[in-house]
Amino acid sequence: MAVLPIVLVSDHNDVLTTKAIRVPRVDDEIRRLMDDMVETMFEANGVGLAAPQVGVSLRVIVLRVDNQIYQLANPEMVRTDGDQTGFEGCLSVPGWVGEVTRRMRVVAKGLNRHGKEVRVKGDGLLARAVQHELDHLDGILFTSRVNEGTLREVEPAEEAEEPGVVSAV
């Protein structure tokens, strides 16, 4: 496994604003990408990462919530319910947070590392992270979803320590 460089908005790389393409087949190459993304997410102390954030325009996401790791190819939303509003940030937009209203509960489906269809069901942080990563696959950054007037700059240390701020996605 390898830690990959995370693409930042300041890199002006179109990969962050391009709709990623579906994975045709979950093969060894995709499994290696998934594993490298997990290692990169751990290194960045993140709760989620989408392939475009490591410069790969494929529909692959990884998540780490409550000590559970999820690796999904071609994830899709199956069901959503309720709303939650909270501060959010992004590993590709370091130093900025903003309030984003997301669905409270989600059920998503996708292919696991063996190419088998699985469902991920969650609420709160997991639901927020799934929606944030799915947005990345469509080239959408959280900065275009923030509630008006709530986007603000934070010190990196503050960002990491501020309670209730999900910045590492």
Ligand code: ZN
């Ligand atoms: Zn992000």
